[in-house]
Amino acid sequence: MAPQLEPFFKQVDDSSDAFIDRLRAAVAIPSISAADEHRPDVFKMGAFLASELERLGAEVHQRPLGKQPGKEHLELPPVVIARYGNDPNKRTILVYGHYDVQPALKEDGWATEPFELTIDEKDRMYGRGSTDDKGPVLGWINVIEAHQKAGVEFPVNLLCCFEGMEEYGSEGLEDFIYAESKKFFKDADAVCISDNYWLGTEKPCLTYGLRGCNYYAITVSGPGQDLHSGVFGGSAHEPMTDLVTIFSKLVDSQGNILIPGLMDLVAPVTEEESKLYPTISYSMDNLHESLGSETSIHPTKERTLMARWRYPSLSIHGVEGAFSAPGAKTVIPAKVIGKFSIRTVPNMESEEVTRLVKEYILSEAAKLNSKNKLDVSLMHDGKWWVSSPKHWNFSAANKAVKQVFGVEPDMTREGGSIPITLTFEQATGKNVLLLPMGSSTDAAHSVNEKLDKRNYIQGTKLLGAYLHYVAEEPLNA
Amino acid sequence: MAPQLEPFFKQVDDSSDAFIDRLRAAVAIPSISAADEHRPDVFKMGAFLASELERLGAEVHQRPLGKQPGKEHLELPPVVIARYGNDPNKRTILVYGHYDVQPALKEDGWATEPFELTIDEKDRMYGRGSTDDKGPVLGWINVIEAHQKAGVEFPVNLLCCFEGMEEYGSEGLEDFIYAESKKFFKDADAVCISDNYWLGTEKPCLTYGLRGCNYYAITVSGPGQDLHSGVFGGSAHEPMTDLVTIFSKLVDSQGNILIPGLMDLVAPVTEEESKLYPTISYSMDNLHESLGSETSIHPTKERTLMARWRYPSLSIHGVEGAFSAPGAKTVIPAKVIGKFSIRTVPNMESEEVTRLVKEYILSEAAKLNSKNKLDVSLMHDGKWWVSSPKHWNFSAANKAVKQVFGVEPDMTREGGSIPITLTFEQATGKNVLLLPMGSSTDAAHSVNEKLDKRNYIQGTKLLGAYLHYVAEEPLNA
Numbered sequence: 001m002a003p004q005l006e007p008f009f010k011q012v013d014d015s016s017d018a019f020i021d022r023l024r025a026a027v028a029i030p031s032i033s034a035a036d037e038h039r040p041d042v043f044k045m046g047a048f049l050a051s052e053l054e055r056l057g058a059e060v061h062q063r064p065l066g067k068q069p070g071k072e073h074l075e076l077p078p079v080v081i082a083r084y085g086n087d088p089n090k091r092t093i094l095v096y097g098h099y100d101v102q103p104a105l106k107e108d109g110w111a112t113e114p115f116e117l118t119i120d121e122k123d124r125m126y127g128r129g130s131t132d133d134k135g136p137v138l139g140w141i142n143v144i145e146a147h148q149k150a151g152v153e154f155p156v157n158l159l160c161c162f163e164g165m166e167e168y169g170s171e172g173l174e175d176f177i178y179a180e181s182k183k184f185f186k187d188a189d190a191v192c193i194s195d196n197y198w199l200g201t202e203k204p205c206l207t208y209g210l211r212g213c214n215y216y217a218i219t220v221s222g223p224g225q226d227l228h229s230g231v232f233g234g235s236a237h238e239p240m241t242d243l244v245t246i247f248s249k250l251v252d253s254q255g256n257i258l259i260p261g262l263m264d265l266v267a268p269v270t271e272e273e274s275k276l277y278p279t280i281s282y283s284m285d286n287l288h289e290s291l292g293s294e295t296s297i298h299p300t301k302e303r304t305l306m307a308r309w310r311y312p313s314l315s316i317h318g319v320e321g322a323f324s325a326p327g328a329k330t331v332i333p334a335k336v337i338g339k340f341s342i343r344t345v346p347n348m349e350s351e352e353v354t355r356l357v358k359e360y361i362l363s364e365a366a367k368l369n370s371k372n373k374l375d376v377s378l379m380h381d382g383k384w385w386v387s388s389p390k391h392w393n394f395s396a397a398n399k400a401v402k403q404v405f406g407v408e409p410d411m412t413r414e415g416g417s418i419p420i421t422l423t424f425e426q427a428t429g430k431n432v433l434l435l436p437m438g439s440s441t442d443a444a445h446s447v448n449e450k451l452d453k454r455n456y457i458q459g460t461k462l463l464g465a466y467l468h469y470v471a472e473e474p475l476n477a
Numbered sequence: 478m479a480p481q482l483e484p485f486f487k488q489v490d491d492s493s494d495a496f497i498d499r500l501r502a503a504v505a506i507p508s509i510s511a512a513d514e515h516r517p518d519v520f521k522m523g524a525f526l527a528s529e530l531e532r533l534g535a536e537v538h539q540r541p542l543g544k545q546p547g548k549e550h551l552e553l554p555p556v557v558i559a560r561y562g563n564d565p566n567k568r569t570i571l572v573y574g575h576y577d578v579q580p581a582l583k584e585d586g587w588a589t590e591p592f593e594l595t596i597d598e599k600d601r602m603y604g605r606g607s608t609d610d611k612g613p614v615l616g617w618i619n620v621i622e623a624h625q626k627a628g629v630e631f632p633v634n635l636l637c638c639f640e641g642m643e644e645y646g647s648e649g650l651e652d653f654i655y656a657e658s659k660k661f662f663k664d665a666d667a668v669c670i671s672d673n674y675w676l677g678t679e680k681p682c683l684t685y686g687l688r689g690c691n692y693y694a695i696t697v698s699g700p701g702q703d704l705h706s707g708v709f710g711g712s713a714h715e716p717m718t719d720l721v722t723i724f725s726k727l728v729d730s731q732g733n734i735l736i737p738g739l740m741d742l743v744a745p746v747t748e749e750e751s752k753l754y755p756t757i758s759y760s761m762d763n764l765h766e767s768l769g770s771e772t773s774i775h776p777t778k779e780r781t782l783m784a785r786w787r788y789p790s791l792s793i794h795g796v797e798g799a800f801s802a803p804g805a806k807t808v809i810p811a812k813v814i815g816k817f818s819i820r821t822v823p824n825m826e827s828e829e830v831t832r833l834v835k836e837y838i839l840s841e842a843a844k845l846n847s848k849n850k851l852d853v854s855l856m857h858d859g860k861w862w863v864s865s866p867k868h869w870n871f872s873a874a875n876k877a878v879k880q881v882f883g884v885e886p887d888m889t890r891e892g893g894s895i896p897i898t899l900t901f902e903q904a905t906g907k908n909v910l911l912l913p914m915g916s917s918t919d920a921a922h923s924v925n926e927k928l929d930k931r932n933y934i935q936g937t938k939l940l941g942a943y944l945h946y947v948a949e950e951p952l953n954a
Contacts (some may be wrong), residue, residue, distance in 0.1 A: 009575075034777055057755040058905075099733065135662070140625060141614050156899070200645040213807065213940045215805045215807070222768075222772035223768045223769050223770050224768065224769015224770050225769055227768070227793070228892075229790070229792040229818060229820065230688060230690065230820060230891070230892045230893025230894060231785065231891070231892045231893050232767075232768065232785070232892070233732075233785075233792045233820050233892060234732050234762075234774070234784035234785060234788055234790030234820070235732075235764065235773060235774055235775060235784045235785050235790075236768055236770075236772055236773055236774060237730060237731075237773075237774055238730075238732075238792055238793070240792070240795070241728055241729070241732075241792075241793055242730050244724035244725050244793060245722035245725045245729070245730060247724075247725070248721050248725035248726075250725070251574060251718055252718070252722070252845075253715075253718055253719050253722060254714075254846065255711050255712075255714075255715075255718075261803030284520045287712065287713075290708075290709075291699075291700045291701065292701015292702055292811075293700050293701050293848075294716045295699035295700060295712075295713055295847075295848040295849055296712060296713055296714075296848070296849065297711070297712055297713060304712045306709035307712040308708065308711060311711055312711070313706070313710030313712075314710070315710045315715055315717070315807070315809050316715070316717040316799075317706070317799065317801030317805075317806060317807065317808055317810070318717070318796060318800030318801050318808075318810065319795060319801060320801055320802065320803055321817060322793075322794065322795030322801070322802075323794040323795030323797075324796060324799070324801035325797065326797055328692045328794075328817055328818075328856045328857060329794060330690065330792070330794065330814075330893075331794055332792050332794075333794070333795065339800060339805065341706060341807055343706065343707060343710050343711070352648060362570050368729075368730040369730060369731065369770065370731075370772075371770075371773070372772055380805060380840065410648055414707070414708070415705075415707045415710060415711070416705055416707025416708050416807075460653050469669070
């Protein structure tokens, strides 16, 4: 055990009420980035973080990002950047988090007031932003404070990057990171992001991979305006018929992607990789609980985790322009836009995926002999990310988990994407680690979002311990 | 020529300004049945018709239909029923029309104020309700007035049934017609409905058939709530995938219905019927103009008209529960409801159609091997209708068209449904004729609805002449 940890841990326990009060104060600020009328609250939340960091002696800047594109009457909230410590003999760790939250209204189905931190008898702390991402962000501040109070030397130099637009697409952040990677962030030796979740509820995990996402639109148009199906049904080519026929050729009910060549791009499973899955703390019951049903495709957890993490998937999201309301309407929609996306994995390059998608859809469309016009376009893409879990950044986190929780962490990937992860990796050229604080049942983005007290307090210890082990790790990258 | 027509025709011409003023007064009342706040205007319009008919000496009743189901704070507008003439030696004709209109706002794209009748240099009379259906309804009143002013004896007893909820599903009317068919309407010898349109712009038509409509919903559900496609894509059966696969098996891009056995129900084309199509005043250019594109399936007008009138069609209308907004959302919808309908023709019985539809969809669904739940349900059905065009009711209308317009009318069917037609036929047991006043370019339900002055004035002559020929027709039914 690193010698400094015992007094630090004790101080975290002693300060736990104060740390919870800090979270309560943060949750009380409804910093909803998607709601124009709450923009002042987002600024207020940024200022709250800045003042907490300044009070602890950090160098803090609230960096403006300018007007919000498309909503020029609104200023983007600032990126709060900070440096705590400037010792050239220590490693420098850059941590990222966000201080904005998803919208929340009591009447959406919350059992408690969403912007009042409410702790139940099982020490579950309910409140919007508790787990996503105010708890983890405050965790870093708690770590600094506990070191000061315990009189323990801080083991690294800490750089902070806390943004206020994550729930609205991290508007403006990518350029900012690229620019600052050569300036304010230039000393960073590694990056740590705490903005995701454990796979279950009992065992922490380290996350080293994310799937990418290529999002496509198929636009089919024919008539000059919507038509009455009584008058024109049978005498005109219907865009919706063409679209559903194409949709049906993309993926089958077992989740198999039917686009020729696409699966050939996927990196094969190595023997080493296949050994990872059986030990992971996850079960088909966990899957069924989170699905709210037993409509799983694969019979085992191993196949399920591989489907989620390391194989691509194709989902059909919906149709724009067709009849979508309750009830019955006898319309032939004139122009329909079908939306689908492909979750990508190594080694699927976006351009190659798009080439295969377009080639296939256009060749299938030609077979329809329809006079309607059909186009395929890429709406957006985000690359997959896989890190090196043998890097000292991960080794340090691994030791910290064992120290705080007494278990070996699960080494996980995620099915979804956190685009900023790849941005940090590419901009800084350094290893990036995802080190979650919350658990799988925290309901981020949903009603009754919560963070367990255990996850918050032990999580604060974890973040601190991680920094200590970082300081001790030999160079290997 | 029937001796009474000359003075009647002359009187219609002499009264044309007054008749247009009558239409102007009616259009000025925004009797929008779908808008709660306009309900008083619907009542006002009913009272206007009642007072016009009373002034001409008719026996008039405004019959209440009670509260509006589902909106019990609203009274349904009355059915205005009237009797003009009670001579047992004359035939009795029951005419139907409606005095409510579709919504209309100038900002929807109207070139003129929708509730101010505006006549342009080509004598097109623009205004909401001008052609649908205030013009035709006032046509009957004009006929009575012109007879009185010209001193011509009215050739028949006239029964009127004018409703105020047609644009909102004719709420309450069906029961009313069944009840009154044994009372107020019991003397009716035939029924005439003027609430549809010529096939083109130059030649009147008599309409003797309508397609029916069976509307279905396919509900596919699996997960307990919408899922994130990053997290669950590839590991859970997706309802949308199942739905589009089923959709793709219903109809192909050439409009061929793929449900086994369905086409076997369709009455074969007789040699006599096939001779009807070539003479009809319609062209592929007419179709392309109304489509706003050249995305027609069939190469000839004959095939097109048969597809519209006498063959079934299947249209996919849309999906409820999927992502339907602009932009990109990476959701796996938990429950989707796909809507489609089949336009039915002789001899497709609704029950048999539904049996074939369900049997086929459920057998195709079983092939998917999906754990999702799939249901098919009939949302509503309306039967097709084909009348006897050799009945004296049609012969009289045929002679009237030749008299007024100098041409043989097109004998047409329609692809859409007018459910009240079948109700009148079944409730009264009498022949029903559809005798349109407006032309194909009148834009009923759309912006810039209009009725040409020629169609209104010559149409009034047509309705009057029809009644005279009705009086002279020998019994044949």
